[in-house]
Amino acid sequence: MKPVKWLIEKDISDVEEQFIGELQKQGYTYKEIKYLNFRPEAANQYFPDHDCVLFKGSLNLGRDILRTSWIPGAYMDEKNLRCSTYYTYFGQYLLNNKYFILSLGELVRRRAEILEYFRSDGDLFVRPDSNMKSFRAGVFNLNILNTVQSLGSELKRDETTLVLVSRQRAITKEWRFFVYKNQIITGSLYLVGEERVVETIRGGYLENYLTQVLKQVSWYPEALYSIDICESDGELYLLDLGSFSCAGEYGCDLSLMVEAGAKAALEDWENVNN
Numbered sequence: 001m002k003p004v005k006w007l008i009e010k011d012i013s014d015v016e017e018q019f020i021g022e023l024q025k026q027g028y029t030y031k032e033i034k035y036l037n038f039r040p041e042a043a044n045q046y047f048p049d050h051d052c053v054l055f056k057g058s059l060n061l062g063r064d065i066l067r068t069s070w071i072p073g074a075y076m077d078e079k080n081l082r083c084s085t086y087y088t089y090f091g092q093y094l095l096n097n098k099y100f101i102l103s104l105g106e107l108v109r110r111r112a113e114i115l116e117y118f119r120s121d122g123d124l125f126v127r128p129d130s131n132m133k134s135f136r137a138g139v140f141n142l143n144i145l146n147t148v149q150s151l152g153s154e155l156k157r158d159e160t161t162l163v164l165v166s167r168q169r170a171i172t173k174e175w176r177f178f179v180y181k182n183q184i185i186t187g188s189l190y191l192v193g194e195e196r197v198v199e200t201i202r203g204g205y206l207e208n209y210l211t212q213v214l215k216q217v218s219w220y221p222e223a224l225y226s227i228d229i230c231e232s233d234g235e236l237y238l239l240d241l242g243s244f245s246c247a248g249e250y251g252c253d254l255s256l257m258v259e260a261g262a263k264a265a266l267e268d269w270e271n272v273n274n
Contacts, residue, residue, distance in 0.1 A: 003269070004262040005047050006030035007065065009057025015249050019056065022254045028262065035060060040067035052269035054261050059132050059246045072223075072268040075261075076243035080221035081131035083164045086241050089219040095230055095237035096166035101129055105159035108148050115142060118167040125169070126155075129162035131242060139168050173231040174239060175206060176250055178257055180224055182214040185260045188251035198251040209236050223264040 006023055010032045013019060023030045031046050038061060047053050053070035055062060062074040079085060084101050091097055100107075100114060107114065107126075118124060122144065127137030135155040145151040148159045155161070177187035187201035187210075201207065210229060214220075224244035230237055249257065 002026075002028055002262070003052050004028060004265045005051060005053045006261075007046060007053055007055045007057075008032050009055070009061050010034055012057050013249060015254065019249070019254050019258075022258050026255075026258055026262075028258070033057075033061075038064055040064050043068040043070065050273075052265055054265040055245050056261075057246065059243070062243065062246045063132075065245075071272050072265050074243070074245040075222055075224040075264070076131075076245050077222045078130070078132065081225070081241055081243060083127070083129045083131075084162070086219075086221060087164075089217050090213070090238055090241070093213050093217075093238045095169060095171070095232055095239050096125065096164065097237075099164050099166040101162060101164050103159060104151055104155070104157060104161050104163060105148050107142075107163060107165060108146065108151060108159075111142050111146060114165060120167060123168050125166045127164050128157075129164055134161065169232050171230045171232050171239075175201060175229045176247065176252065177201070177207075177210055177227045177229065178224070178244060178247070178249075178252060178260070179214070179220070179227055180260045180264060181220055182217075184210060184214075186253040186256045188249070190248075190250040200251040200253060206236070213238065223268065224261060 006028055008020060008030055020030065033046065035058060047070065049069045051070055053073060055065045055074040059076065062076045065074045087094060115122065122141040123139050124142055126140050128134045135157055145154050152158055172193060173189065174191040175187055175189050178185040184207055187206065189197055189199040189201060206229065210227065221241060226242040226244060226247040228239040230239040
């Protein structure tokens, strides 16, 4: 029996059945769970304490999985996946490479200064510093949402919430790649304009671009993670880093994802237990 076990959250992924089919094909033990049914203190009803277990599902359940004794549990390092952490290393390659990170309260106080800096008549891109999706990133008009009360109400956050603010930029295409340390596992196109278009990426200029970026950046958030790339004004940029355990797979090669996930999980488990 293979030592790595998988825990899959039900009804979260568009490719759930295919992912489970790949686990079965490769001979892995797995169990399916629902978020409301899981309690970290009772995790051993699924797998024994300290087992080598890897989770795929939502961010909220991923947080609970990290409270168990399983190793690695989930790949979703909240600290390293904050913009305020990984922008330090990937900044020059990012679409939003000119930005402010500050609280909502400070964004309102410094609104005029920030609008002037970006030469904007009101519209700015705003996203949470956290990767936990505390609100939906997007373009907001700070001349309309010009008080802490109005902006906080729109985002359903309080004035201490850290956000990243940058100028609005047009994006024509978006791709997602999964990465093991600094090696590409698999990738997929997932958005063309506003249209969902799913297409597996196998080699080519996109992988070449990302490979070069990863060679230049001698840091990664954890052993497994996701990177989104976008095209804007005919140029390629890094858009976002995300978790392996909780990012959508789109058209990525699930066979390669399972292989890489199991490899990394077993390495982490053996590092703790040997």
